[in-house]
Amino acid sequence: MKMKAASYLMIMVMLVAVACLFVLKRPDGKPWLSVQSITQSVEHNANELKRQGIDAMDQVKSHTNDLLGDSKPASSSHTQVYRWQDAKGQWHYSDKPNPHGHSQAYQIDESKITVIAAEDTSILAAKAEQEPNNSSSKVVPTALNPAAVQQLMKDTQDVQKLMDERAKKIDEALKENR
Template sequence: MKYFTYLAISIMAIAVISLFYLKKPDGQTWLSASSISSESQQIKEKMVALSSNTLDQAVQGVKQAGDKIASSISDEPMPESTTSSSKIFKWQDETGQWHFSDTPNPHAKSIEVKLDPKDITVIAAEDTSILNTSPSTNTMSAAPEGISILNPDSVKKLFNDAENVKDKLEKRNKEINNLSAL
């Protein structure tokens, strides 16, 4: 099998190399370094143009989505180029905990913090509906038949089996190392 692979690769290499010497009916070779270079340059230019267009479209899409999210949060439409910032007030309570609000605290000294909506990153919330479901018998289907992860004896047996497998693998690795050293 090894020799057949070498033979097949050699034949393919000879076929590709012969394309540099064999000529078409018009007298030109099938392949030349200049034709490969010009073709690869054209492909490179097409790929750069395609990727820059795609990148520009992605940037525009992200900017539009960010503007929509920011306008939905602030309840007032945002102009295309906004330099105004939203007002946020912060204050510290008696325990040292900081609080943030869009209105100043009437009972404590509030510090105004200006935030630029462009600097705010909005991350989608994770789906936490799985936390509300109760566990069913299907959730333990990964355990082998007759083994429960709630039974301490089953857990001990699994750990012992894992140790036995580990020992067998180490023994086999030593045997392989001894054979390769010969």
């Protein structure tokens, strides 16, 4: 029981000592410790850690490019892509122009492309078979169904707009807090 009381007393003495740092003044009239000074210290340390993290990530990218023998410069983030239509009306895309005819060239900014691994869509087809009355309203987008692909692209653009608006609101909120 005496150990418990002694521990309690030690904790109370430490808390009072820390609280005194918020009340007692330095010779210049400011308290030894303030919430503002703690906040500034935390922000400074967080910014320094962020800078160090970015520097480390840049070094990793540089070393990775060196190891992979990536010959293109790091500042170049545009890729040339070619598109052409064959005699059957199908569109083809390639990193090389059509050797047998005219190709349309496009510049693609690699920094705006997110590559996502292909998913197994067989489960969607099985689900559509299980729900025959909903299969007409829910169309699984495939390369053979251009209307579904167009709807998917429209939905994707709507989500992108929402994400852009959210990012803008967050940026504005952060600017107001500074």
